[in-house]
Amino acid sequence: MLAALRWRRHSxxxxxxxxxxxxxxxxxxxxxxxxxxxxxxxxxxxxxxxYPAMPCPAYTKVTREDVSAIxxxxxxxxxxxxxxxxxxxxxxxxxxxxxxxxxDLINFKPGVFQSDPTKSDVWNRGAYLVEGLGHCxxxxxxxxxTGGDRGGEALQGAxxxxxxxxxxxxxxxxxxxxxxxxxxxxxxKTGANSFDIASGPMAEAVxxxxxxxxxxxxxxxxxxxxxxxxxxxxxxxxLAHDDTRMVAGKAVYENRCxxxxxxxxxGVPTLxxxxxxxxxxxxxxxxxxxxxxxxxxxAVATSAAPTAPAMPSFGWNLSDTEIADVLTYVRNxxxxxxxxxxxxxxxxxxxxxxx
Numbered sequence: 001m002l003a004a005l006r007w008r009r010h011s012x013x014x015x016x017x018x019x020x021x022x023x024x025x026x027x028x029x030x031x032x033x034x035x036x037x038x039x040x041x042x043x044x045x046x047x048x049x050x051y052p053a054m055p056c057p058a059y060t061k062v063t064r065e066d067v068s069a070i071x072x073x074x075x076x077x078x079x080x081x082x083x084x085x086x087x088x089x090x091x092x093x094x095x096x097x098x099x100x101x102x103x104d105l106i107n108f109k110p111g112v113f114q115s116d117p118t119k120s121d122v123w124n125r126g127a128y129l130v131e132g133l134g135h136c137x138x139x140x141x142x143x144x145x146t147g148g149d150r151g152g153e154a155l156q157g158a159x160x161x162x163x164x165x166x167x168x169x170x171x172x173x174x175x176x177x178x179x180x181x182x183x184x185x186x187x188x189k190t191g192a193n194s195f196d197i198a199s200g201p202m203a204e205a206v207x208x209x210x211x212x213x214x215x216x217x218x219x220x221x222x223x224x225x226x227x228x229x230x231x232x233x234x235x236x237x238x239l240a241h242d243d244t245r246m247v248a249g250k251a252v253y254e255n256r257c258x259x260x261x262x263x264x265x266x267g268v269p270t271l272x273x274x275x276x277x278x279x280x281x282x283x284x285x286x287x288x289x290x291x292x293x294x295x296x297x298x299a300v301a302t303s304a305a306p307t308a309p310a311m312p313s314f315g316w317n318l319s320d321t322e323i324a325d326v327l328t329y330v331r332n333x334x335x336x337x338x339x340x341x342x343x344x345x346x347x348x349x350x351x352x353x354x355x
Contacts, residue, residue, distance in 0.1 A: 015084050022079035032071045039067055041110055049101050052147060058135035061113035066133065107148025126224025129217060130155075134209070139165040139201065156231050157283060162352060163200050164288040166280045171230035173337070174279050184222035185215065191300035192270040195278060197309065200288065203300035211302045236282070238337040239328065245340055249329025252322050256314060257330075265334040271309045276334035286327055286341050290349050293323050315354070320346040 018026040027035070027045075034045040042056035043049055050056060113132050115124040130136045142150040142158045157167035157174065167175040176184065183193045188210035191198040198206045210218065239246055254263065261267050265276035275281050280288060291297075294315035301308035314323070324343040331338035 018080065018082050018084050019074060020077045020080045020082075021075055022081050025081050025083040026079060027074065028079060032068060035071050035074075036064065036067050040112075042104060042108060049104060052103060052107070055135040055138045057108050057149065058132055058138060060108070060110045061128070061132035063112055103146055103148065106146055107144075120223075122220050122223050123227065125217065126220035126222070129221050130224055134221070136168065140168050153231070155225075155228055157285070159285055159287055161201070162287060162291060162349065164280075164283055164285045165201070166283055166288075167231070168225055169228040169230045170226060171234070171279075173234045173236070173277075174282050174284065175228075175230055176225060176279060177230065178277070179226075181219060181222040181226055184225060185218045188213070188218050188221065189215075189302070190270075190305040191302050192305055194269050195274055196280065197270065197273045197299040199292070199297040199299045199311070203298070206300045207302060211304070234337075236337040236339070238332040239340060241333075245325045245328045246332060248322070249325035249327070250333075252318070252326040253329055256318070257326065265330070265336075270305060270307070275330050275336075277336060281331055282336050282338045284339075286331065286338070286345070287349065289327050289330070290323065290341065290346050291353060293318070293327065294346070294350055295353050315350060320344075320350065 020026040021028040023029050030045050037043050038045070038050060038054070039056065039059040039062055041060070042054065113128045116127070119127075137149055137154055139160050140155045140158055142153045142156060143160075144150045155168040156171075158165050169175040170177045172178055179187075179193075179195060183195060186193040187196065187198065188206060191203065191206040191211065210221075213221075241247075241250075260272040261275050262272075265274065265278075267274040267276075292311050294313065296311050296313035298310040299308050318326075320343040323346045324341040328340040330336065331341070
């Protein structure tokens with residue numbers, strides 16, 4: 001159980017294994033049934049339960065037909081002799097049994113995806129992709145103390161690897177309630193729409209996964225996400241503009257941020273993200289905002305949108321208090337409403353990301 005929690009907090013101690021058909025260091029000695037068992041039951045070829053770094057709670061929903069297709073593709077890859085030791089956790093967290101089996105009892109329920117007969121074929125296809133192959137909840141669903149998905153809060157946003165994966169429900173303030181299906185499809189296909197630009201781990205997801213999906217599958221995902229109920233009523237009230245943190249933050253914003261994001265917070269579509277009434281800006285957790293101000297970020301580049309705009313680092317010339325104030329200002333201006341950002345949160349994250 002603790003191992004599951006530790007790998008989520010310290011994922012640098014877990015490396016992705018070699019899955020080319022190399023017999024000695026890859027999966028060349030595996031059978032299709034071995035792959036099915038790994039994905040469906042979370043058990044490797046050697047009979048040892050896999051750590052939740054492998055998103056088996058999602059992959060168990062993948063159909064046998066699709067696992068067979070994945071297997072057929074993997075067999076076409078060139079075998080590469082590259083020995084990898086995936087599990088680099090320290091004792092006792094590197095002991096798979098009984099920790100992972102206990103974790104499975106709490107968080108893992110094997111079973112192929114079952115369609116909802118009350119929903120359309122497009123909705124069900126989207127649910128299958130989001131909940132199974134896409135395993136979106138692995139990042140976007142809040143976690144319990146063991147590192148498993150928190151029941152009843154699917155896709156409501158979660159902190160992972162010092163990034164905050166935002167709310168994907170229809171919440172109008174912190175989620176995608178104001179997005180259209182076309183907005184979602186455009187974002188997943190190109191990495192940008194009029195609301196946001198993908199960066200950080202989501203940039204990798206767009207570049208390596210969603211930008212290669214068919215338009216039909218992207219529409220199915222959008223249809224499913226648009227139907228996700230929000231977490232409940234939002235009661236956040238914006239801070240007063242004469243609050244000392246707001247006054248100080250506005251000065252920093254006009255000097256450092258407005259040249260790109262515009263004084264109105266509107267940004268420039270596909271180049272500089274919109275901040276006004278933006279879901280990520282109003283998230284319950286401002287970690288991603290703090291991170292990009294501290295160390296900068298580069299957005300995704302796709303064939304449909306090849307320009308990859310960048311956010312410069314301001315951690316070198318803004319203090320923790322200045323960063324906290326400007327983010328507090330951004331989170332409570334132009335119709336936004338969210339909690340103030342404490343300077344201690346900035347200081348703590350600065351210590352982690354600067355190592």
